[in-house]
Amino acid sequence: MNVWGLIKLVKPKHVWSLSKLCVTHPLFVIPTIIATRKCVKLSNEHYGKLHHTNGPANGFRHAVWNYLIARRCARWTKKDEKAVRWAKKVTDWHEDFSPNSELAQMMDVHNNEIGRIIFLQHKDKGIDDVILILKKMTKDSTKVDTVDNIANYKNQMVHIV
DSSP, X not given: OOHHHHHHHOOHHHHHHHHHHHHHSHHHHHXXXXXXXXXXXXXXXXXXXXXXXXXXXXXXXXXXXXXXXXXXXXXXXXXXXXXXHHHHHHHHHHHHHSXXXXXXXXXXXXXXXXXXXXXXXXXXXXXXXXXXXXXXXXXXXXXXXXXXXXXXXXXXXXXXX
């Protein structure tokens, strides 16, 4: 989707809710933007355009996005749980805003959580080590076909295509 197409989807309530999020957590805005740009760069490097589909590469993008947001924000707050809560808030906002089917949305929410879990489990590792962990998880991603199935894969990535 192009930028103009995305802008046309934005409703005033989305702008308002995002503004409210940013005003209540101003120190996290810049680290989140940096993390988002790094996430897209890494996803493009490792998976090309595949991360734009609902396959395993999309799970990588969502997990690495949450990992990077939590990691960058933890540098500011020095409190890992606070950074993880922010990563959840901002990516949940994104999922509420995105025009996805229920299954695709729940897949994204699930893979977002995987990224936050990986951050908490491996926060002392370097980014290259974490990328290897996430790539392995991406390779082992499980295909799901219903929202109910997603809950069966608590500690692994899922995909729908």
